[in-house]
Amino acid sequence: MNEMNPLRRLRAVDPDDAQADVMTDALREAGRGSEAAFRRFYEAASALVYGTVLRVVRDRAIAEEVAQEVFVELWRLAPRFDAGKGTARAWAATIAHRRAVDRVRSEQSRRDREDRDNQAATIDHDSVSEQVDDSLERERVRRALIDLSDTQREAVTLAYYGGHTYREVAVLLDVAEGTAKTRIRDGLIKLRDTMGVTS
Secondary structure (H helix, E strand, O other), X not given: OOOOOHHXXXXXXXXXXXXXXXXXXXXXXXXXXXXXXXXXXXXXXXXXXXXXXXXXXXXXXXXXXXXHHHHHHHHHHHHHOOXXXXXXXXXXXXXXXXXXXXXXXXXXXXXXXXXXXXXXXXXXXXXXXXXXXXXXXXXXXXXXXXXXXHHHHHHHHHHHHOOOOHHHHHHHHOOOHHHHHXXXXXXXXXXXXXXXXXX
8 A cells, every 4th residue: 555646656756856966967067177068057957047037137138148148157167066055956047047137237227327327418418508598698688788778777777687666766766656667668678679579
């Protein structure tokens, strides 16, 4: 009655375990310099490495590139592989995952840096062009103010640059409120005509 169920016997022989043993043996030999053993390891591990990387980077072209980098690193580190600490399968998957995460972080950093640079360039450009526009506009207004009579210029300057109401302008200039209003209105009309502003 100790006979094992045939189905349980099939489960007991896990193809992944057999594959892991092949990978571990091949990587151990590759660590001693065997290129043929590393080819066997590559054939056994390539789907695992590529799949691990693809799950992280989600781009086939980048995944192929990173998988290639992983195998270069595995070849370089093969002499350090210690089967006592784990299988070659687990080791390869860990290195693949780490490399893929590094690539994602690197790509994100590059995009963030480009965004910051683009934003800074846009702000700098906009800021400079706004300063130039403001400067040109101020110069146009200054020239147009010269064309006003002294009394109009004084009233407009107090009202618009000084922020005073027409009543305050009248008090400051010691003139009637109607006179202050007229000077401001006439000065603004002349400014508008001189500067070519249409309403």
